[in-house]
Amino acid sequence: MTLDYRWLYDTVRKRFESDEAMEAFLPKALTPEELKQKSDDRYLSAMSQRVFQAGMQHSVVDAKWPAFEETFWGFAPEKMALLSPEQIEGHMKNDRIIRHLAKLQTIPQNAQFILDIRQEQGRSFGEFIADWPGTDIIGLWHLLGKRGARLGGRSAAGFLRLVGKDTFLLTSDVVARLKAAGIIDHDPTSQRDMQTVQEAFNALQQDSGRPLCQLSAMLSLSINPRF
Structure with missing residues (x-):
């Protein structure tokens, strides 16, 4: 039907x-061109924000996000991929952010995911997202859920909505x-x-x-x- x-x-x-x-x-x-103009740190920030939003009031996470941006140096993937387990543990003492260890651990994991896509594709993560056809948006959901950290279920679509990708x-x-x-x-x-x-x-x-x-x-x- x-x-x-x-x-x-x-x-x-x-x-x-x-x-x-x-x-x-x-x-x-956003248009594909607008998505391509976003730097990859914005995609990692949105991924991380969506991970923290899952199971929480979005307004609470959103209010904390400026502190996350400051704490994690603007979410540059190259820097975030190098975060050690000890550094992540150290952030559990920071009461300016949401102290959820399993979710904090996704930041370096998803940073590496973005870097891997960049290396495989020979282009920015934003270009990769922008060029994915809307006629197979569920394929992008599947990829995000399979290769990203805690981006399964509704989180893949939620992340794409945050960055402005049509979904x-x-x-x-x-x-x-x-x-x-x-x-x-x-x-x-x-x-x-x-x-x-x-x-x-x-x-x-x-x-x-x-x-x-x-x-x-x-x-x-x-x-x-x-x-």
């Missing part, structure tokens, strides 16, 4: 006073709409399920010309108006 974009648009549009209000509410993704999110509301439309009949967990979801988003994008992040938000709003 497929989702009808015209129905989706009309349903969501009713939640807003005007076309302009709806468009202003929907999220925006959909599988929130409970989005999944509920996909179920209601007959796209899936259970929560998507397997790669086969994910491919079915990807194909549904690809079809919606082809019909609408909208980025994945906006289609994701519209699916969510069709279930939960949030007003």
